[in-house]
Amino acid sequence: MLAKLYEILIFLGFSIPALYLLITKVYSAYNEWKYNFDFMDRFLDLKKLVFFITESNNFTYQICNLNPTLFTIDNTTFLNIVSELGINKPVSILIDGNNYTNLLGYYLSGTTYIEIRRVCFYNGSLYLLKFRIIS
Amino acid sequence: MNPIIIFEILIGIMALIFILTSDISPKIYLENSNTEDIYASLLSIYYYAKYNNITTCDGLLPPLTFLSNSLFNNYTLIINNVTYVNNSMTNNYAYNFIYVLYDGQNFTYCNVTILR
Numbered sequence: 001m002l003a004k005l006y007e008i009l010i011f012l013g014f015s016i017p018a019l020y021l022l023i024t025k026v027y028s029a030y031n032e033w034k035y036n037f038d039f040m041d042r043f044l045d046l047k048k049l050v051f052f053i054t055e056s057n058n059f060t061y062q063i064c065n066l067n068p069t070l071f072t073i074d075n076t077t078f079l080n081i082v083s084e085l086g087i088n089k090p091v092s093i094l095i096d097g098n099n100y101t102n103l104l105g106y107y108l109s110g111t112t113y114i115e116i117r118r119v120c121f122y123n124g125s126l127y128l129l130k131f132r133i134i135s
Numbered sequence: 136m137n138p139i140i141i142f143e144i145l146i147g148i149m150a151l152i153f154i155l156t157s158d159i160s161p162k163i164y165l166e167n168s169n170t171e172d173i174y175a176s177l178l179s180i181y182y183y184a185k186y187n188n189i190t191t192c193d194g195l196l197p198p199l200t201f202l203s204n205s206l207f208n209n210y211t212l213i214i215n216n217v218t219y220v221n222n223s224m225t226n227n228y229a230y231n232f233i234y235v236l237y238d239g240q241n242f243t244y245c246n247v248t249i250l251r
Contacts, residue, residue, distance in 0.1 A: 014143070018150050119201070
């Protein structure tokens, strides 16, 4: 009986810390996976917007060769486009260059965001487009 | 000591080593994710050169500097093996683009490399 109790104590002494470590390991792995998944989800949403603005026939003649449409749309139209693309997170585009600055979408400065930058051509000049999505 | 206890201790130690060393979380690597954005931006300089009738490689320097300053914090800009801007401590990635300029008579090849 004493030997059996001794065995049980050793078994519990190893199994309880092992179980605790396993649970914390799985929990941290799940958190890391969730962070990666959320990041990828937002990143792909932003990529979708980048492709739509700089590579589709709606806004460009060729890749990164912009037509005047982007410079004529207002904020409401832009947000409608974003919702039609299925993006339900706050996004913004800052168009900057040639003494012209325009912000479309939600102002995301000061918060954590993912940013993609592209330099595109329009009417003889280069413009920097900063696409942002909340992280 | 009872051999069963020794066996249990060994199994326990092996389980601990396995739990502490195994990495079960998925990894996502995005180091090169913005390569296509950089090449799309480099492509826009081709339209710029065509529109503004740039026919020499030196003429590409202002738009390339604007592009590099806009996209990178530290970079090295090389046109035809001549280094124009070098403020990069480490060069992990190289982006290469060849522009073919035409002045009506001759073609000029500009081999542009950006390191960052």
